[in-house]
Amino acid sequence: MADPTSYRPRPGQIPDSPGVYKFRDEHRRVIYVGKAKSLRQRLSSYFQDLAGLHPRTRTMVTTAASVEWTVVSTEVEALQLEYSWIKEFDPRFNVKYRDDKSYPSLAVTMNEEFPRVQVMRGPKRKGVRYFGPYAHAWAIRETVDLMLRVFPVRTCSAGVFKRSAQIGRPCLLGYIGKCSAPCVGRISPEEHRELAEEFCDFMAGRTRAHLRRLEQRMHEAAEEMEYEKAARLRDDAEALRRAMEKNAVVLADATDADLIAVAEDELEAAVQIFHVRGGRVRGQRGWVTDKVEEVDTAGLVEHALQQLYGDESGEGVPREVLVPALPDTPAATDEYGEEAARPVAAWLAERRGSRVDLRVPQRGDKKDLMATVQRNAQQALVLHKTKRASDLTTRSRALEEIADALGLDSAPLRVECFDISHFQGEDIVASMVVFEDGLARKSEYRRFQVKGRVGGEQVWHGTDQDDVRSMHEVISRRFRRYLSEMQRSGEWEVPEGNDPADGPDPLGDGRSGPLDPESGRPRRFAYPPQLVVVDGGQPQVAAARRALDELGIDDVAVCGLAKRLEEVWLPDDTDPVVLPRTSEGLYLLQRIRDEAHRFAIAYQRKKRSASLRSGPLDAVPGLGSGRRQALLKHFGSLKRLRAATIDEICEVPGIGRKTAETVAAALAGAAPAAPAVNTATGEIMEDGAAPAAASPGRGKER
Known part of the structure; x- marks a missing residue:
C-alpha cells in the first residue's frame, strides 16, 4: 500500500486549467483516468486525509504510485481525450460498462458488389449499414423473412453464392421467390444494389x-x-x-432519439438504452458495471454516452438523446439544462455533424417512455445481482479464500494460469490466461509454441514427463521476457550472471518489449502476477517453481490444480491443500484452470487443422503454403482439385502451367483415401489427411 503523500505534486505545480489526468501503479500501469475543468482543484481532492475519502477512491490512491496530467484548451477536448485513454489503457478503477449479452444487429453489407442482409454481432465494419441492436436474433430473422417477399435481397454466405454461380443454379430462396438470384444473373448488380437501398430505406423508417x-x-x-x-x-x-x-409506435412519427436510464446501488449500476427511429422502438441494449470509482448518476450517464457514441459518426448519433441526469450540472440551468450539458452536447454534435439535443424529458410521451426504460434498467440490475460470477462481493470473498489457503500476504489481484496441450504427443502448445480482480482479461492472454528441441531435433513428445519439461520452458520464457522488459525500462537491476538478454530470444520471435516512450505503457509481458496457477499436480508445480528460482524471482506465488480430485498443490508440500467443494475460492480456481484449458485446446486444434488441411499438397516440390491455400480456396477441396484439368488449375492466381502439371501429377499419383477418423475423438479429418498413429495412453487430446 503506497502513501499518497509520496507522489503528491508540489504546490503550484498543477495548472488551474481543463485537462485529463492518469494515475499509475508501481509497474507504470494506468489504473485510473479522469478529466477536470480545473486540474488543480480536482487533483487536490485526491490528496486529502485518507479517512475523508470514499472507500473506492482511497483504494485507488493507495494503489497508485504516480500521477500525471495533460492540459487541453476546452472541456470538449478533455472529454474526447478521456474517452481515448480509457479505451486504450482499460484502467481497472474506471467505470467499465460490460454488455450483459452480445446484442445482434441487422446488417446490410453495402460495401460488397452484391449487398447481403445478415445478422451481425461485434464491432461495426466500414461500409455496412446497421439496424438495431435487437434483443434476440430470431426477431431479426422473422422480420427479414417477411420483408424478403418485397425486397428479395441476397442473404446467402459468400461460399453458397460462389457455388451457385459455379453450378448455374440458385439456392432454395431463389426458387421460392425470396431472393432475386444475382448469382445466376437474374438481376444486374445495379438493380440488386437499388433493391438493397430500398430495403435500407424501409428499415430506416421511410x-x-x-x-x-x-x-x-x-x-x-x-x-x-x-x-x-x-x-x-x-x-x-x-x-x-x-x-x-x-415495432410498437411510441413517439411522434418523425422522432429519432435514444433514451438512456440508470438503476444503481452503492456497488453496481445497470444502464438500459432504447433506440427509437421514426417513432418506433428499433432496438434495445443494456450494460452493467461495478462502481469502482466514486460516481453519481450524472457521471454514469457521461460514461454511458462515451461508450455508446465514442466510435459512432453521422447518423449513428441521433438528433435527440434523453437522459435521467445531465453531466456536469452547475447550480443554474434552464428548463432543459442545455447550458449544463454544453461540453457533452458539443462533443455529440461534433460526432454527428449537426446539433444534438441532450436533455431530461419533463412531460408527455417521452417522459412516460423514459419511465419504461427505467423499469427495464431496474429489472436488469436485480437480475444481474443473482449472477454468481459477476458479483463483486463473491469475487472478493473468493480471492480472500485463495490467499488464506495458500498463505499469501494479500489477495492475488492478478492471477496467471498456464496449461500444456498436445495431440498424440505432437504439436505441443501452451496457453497463458489472465484474471484480474476475479474477471478474465482476454487482452492479456498469450499462447506459446513449445519448442522441446535439443540440437535442432524435437525430443519432447507430450508424455507426462515432457509435460513437466514443457511447463518449465513456458514459465521460463514468460518471466524471462518480463525481466528483459524491466531491464530495458531501467526498473530492474540485473543480477550478475542472470542477464536474460544473454540467453536465446525468450519468445523466439525476435521482438523486443520496452516501455512505449510516448505513453509509458508496458508491452506484452510487462506485468507480473501475484499468483501463478498451473494445470497439474506436484511435478508441474515443482517445474514452475524451479523456473522462477532459476530467474531469481521470489515474490510470485505458485500453485497447481489437479483435475482428478480438484486438489491444490504447493511447491514444497507433500500433501495437497483441499478446499471445500462449496468454496468460492475453489470455484474461481476451477474457472481459471478451465479457461486456460479451453484456450490451449483452441490453439492446438487451429494448428492441427492448418497442418492437415493441405494433405498431399505438402509433398509437391516448389509449392509454398500461400499457393497451397490459394488452390484449396479456389476449388474448395482436394477432391475437386484432383478432378480439375491443368487449364483449370492454371486459372488460380500465381499458378503457372509447369506448376499446374506438377500438382496434377502429384495428385494423380496419390490414391484418394477414405475419410480418416480420429479414433480418440471420433472427428472426421480433412480430405487426404490421415491421423497420426496412436499409441497406448497417448491417443487423446489434452
Whole structure:
C-alpha cells in the first residue's frame, strides 16, 4: 500500500486549467483516468486525509504510485481525450460498462458488389449499414423473412453464392421467390444494389412511400384484370405491415432519439438504452458495471454516452438523446439544462455533424417512455445481482479464500494460469490466461509454441514427463521476457550472471518489449502476477517453481490444480491443500484452470487443422503454403482439385502451367483415401489427411 503523500505534486505545480489526468501503479500501469475543468482543484481532492475519502477512491490512491496530467484548451477536448485513454489503457478503477449479452444487429453489407442482409454481432465494419441492436436474433430473422417477399435481397454466405454461380443454379430462396438470384444473373448488380437501398430505406423508417407504391401497383393490376399479380402485391403490402407492427409506435412519427436510464446501488449500476427511429422502438441494449470509482448518476450517464457514441459518426448519433441526469450540472440551468450539458452536447454534435439535443424529458410521451426504460434498467440490475460470477462481493470473498489457503500476504489481484496441450504427443502448445480482480482479461492472454528441441531435433513428445519439461520452458520464457522488459525500462537491476538478454530470444520471435516512450505503457509481458496457477499436480508445480528460482524471482506465488480430485498443490508440500467443494475460492480456481484449458485446446486444434488441411499438397516440390491455400480456396477441396484439368488449375492466381502439371501429377499419383477418423475423438479429418498413429495412453487430446 503506497502513501499518497509520496507522489503528491508540489504546490503550484498543477495548472488551474481543463485537462485529463492518469494515475499509475508501481509497474507504470494506468489504473485510473479522469478529466477536470480545473486540474488543480480536482487533483487536490485526491490528496486529502485518507479517512475523508470514499472507500473506492482511497483504494485507488493507495494503489497508485504516480500521477500525471495533460492540459487541453476546452472541456470538449478533455472529454474526447478521456474517452481515448480509457479505451486504450482499460484502467481497472474506471467505470467499465460490460454488455450483459452480445446484442445482434441487422446488417446490410453495402460495401460488397452484391449487398447481403445478415445478422451481425461485434464491432461495426466500414461500409455496412446497421439496424438495431435487437434483443434476440430470431426477431431479426422473422422480420427479414417477411420483408424478403418485397425486397428479395441476397442473404446467402459468400461460399453458397460462389457455388451457385459455379453450378448455374440458385439456392432454395431463389426458387421460392425470396431472393432475386444475382448469382445466376437474374438481376444486374445495379438493380440488386437499388433493391438493397430500398430495403435500407424501409428499415430506416421511410415506410409510407413503399406501402403507397405497392398499393398503387396493386390497384393498377386489378384494373387491368391481372388478379394474380394484384393478389401477390396485396400479400406483399400485408407482409410489410406485419413487419412494421413488430415495432410498437411510441413517439411522434418523425422522432429519432435514444433514451438512456440508470438503476444503481452503492456497488453496481445497470444502464438500459432504447433506440427509437421514426417513432418506433428499433432496438434495445443494456450494460452493467461495478462502481469502482466514486460516481453519481450524472457521471454514469457521461460514461454511458462515451461508450455508446465514442466510435459512432453521422447518423449513428441521433438528433435527440434523453437522459435521467445531465453531466456536469452547475447550480443554474434552464428548463432543459442545455447550458449544463454544453461540453457533452458539443462533443455529440461534433460526432454527428449537426446539433444534438441532450436533455431530461419533463412531460408527455417521452417522459412516460423514459419511465419504461427505467423499469427495464431496474429489472436488469436485480437480475444481474443473482449472477454468481459477476458479483463483486463473491469475487472478493473468493480471492480472500485463495490467499488464506495458500498463505499469501494479500489477495492475488492478478492471477496467471498456464496449461500444456498436445495431440498424440505432437504439436505441443501452451496457453497463458489472465484474471484480474476475479474477471478474465482476454487482452492479456498469450499462447506459446513449445519448442522441446535439443540440437535442432524435437525430443519432447507430450508424455507426462515432457509435460513437466514443457511447463518449465513456458514459465521460463514468460518471466524471462518480463525481466528483459524491466531491464530495458531501467526498473530492474540485473543480477550478475542472470542477464536474460544473454540467453536465446525468450519468445523466439525476435521482438523486443520496452516501455512505449510516448505513453509509458508496458508491452506484452510487462506485468507480473501475484499468483501463478498451473494445470497439474506436484511435478508441474515443482517445474514452475524451479523456473522462477532459476530467474531469481521470489515474490510470485505458485500453485497447481489437479483435475482428478480438484486438489491444490504447493511447491514444497507433500500433501495437497483441499478446499471445500462449496468454496468460492475453489470455484474461481476451477474457472481459471478451465479457461486456460479451453484456450490451449483452441490453439492446438487451429494448428492441427492448418497442418492437415493441405494433405498431399505438402509433398509437391516448389509449392509454398500461400499457393497451397490459394488452390484449396479456389476449388474448395482436394477432391475437386484432383478432378480439375491443368487449364483449370492454371486459372488460380500465381499458378503457372509447369506448376499446374506438377500438382496434377502429384495428385494423380496419390490414391484418394477414405475419410480418416480420429479414433480418440471420433472427428472426421480433412480430405487426404490421415491421423497420426496412436499409441497406448497417448491417443487423446489434452
